[in-house]
Amino acid sequence: MPALYIANKNYSSWSLRPWVLMKHLGLPFDEKLMVFGEGSNWEAFRQFSPSGRVPCLRDGDTVVWDSLAIAEYLAESHVGVWPSDRDARAWARCSAAEMHSGFGTLRNECGMNCGIRVRLHAIGPALKADVARINELWNEGLSRFGGPYLAGSTFTAVDAFYAPVVFRIQTYGLPLDGAASAYVQRILALPAMREWYTAALAEPWRDHAHEAETLRYGEVTEDLRLA
Structure with missing residues (x-):
């Protein structure tokens, strides 16, 4: 079964793209969630992704490390990834x-x-x-x-x-x-x-860089995440 490597669901917009596509289309995959750490994640993420970034799909010996490339890779063997028209x-x-x-x-x-x-x-x-x-x-x-x-x-x-x-x-x-x-x-x-x-709200992790970026541009009026 292909393995899809993603990061925190609360923050990782790039990860969401192939994840929601595969979920909605009913394509089986093994989810591998890698939590953002303080500072650079590059070395840790390089263990599974050549670019040191997520998402990354590993399907046997094939490694696809870009969200758009993942969509195109899936389209080669699954109908419905792109419109038929x-x-x-x-x-x-x-x-x-x-x-x-x-x-x-x-x-x-x-x-x-x-x-x-x-x-x-x-x-x-x-x-x-x-x-x-x-x-x-x-x-x-x-x-x-x-x-x-x-x-x-x-x-x-x-x-x-x-x-x-x-x-x-x-x-x-x-x-x-x-x-x-x-x-x-x-x-x-x-x-x-x-x-x-639901999974994003339940995550216990907070990434300082993401939180600081939010506060730079706005004021948090409500936090619905797990305390």
Whole structure:
């Protein structure tokens, strides 16, 4: 059985992408959760991941150490990873790649921290632009391909790639409109997302760097995690 190496569910947005995709599609895997340590995790994570980062999928002798590459690797042997329609598949791949390489301000100022609620000190022009682009992208996909998911009637890799953004919307109360707003609640209600969220709340670990980053940009108004 393939082994999927991930980090803390409360913080690790990159880990969530292949995890929720495989869970939702019913693809079997052995979860290997590696807790973030104080300082660098690079040497410890290098034991299983060539890049020293998560996620990393190990399937026999094959090692896949990037979230987008994992999606493509899975698509080679499993149907449903990407939309079957060619036009929808092209859009989904572009949108997932845009998430994979972009939205730097959103990543920096609204890091994934599932178990808390935050009031941002400010929403500057760069963050506003990132949120506006996500709003535009989601509304486009939902309208163009008919929903209820971004590229059509089924949950695919593009939904998995934006799943961490859904948690960010919940944590920071970022504004969306139209179908994009309802999409957030739909994704949060998925069994796989609920399983991840429940586990994130129950984690006893706190990573100083992630917590400090949150406090740099906002005020914690509620902490729902295990005390």
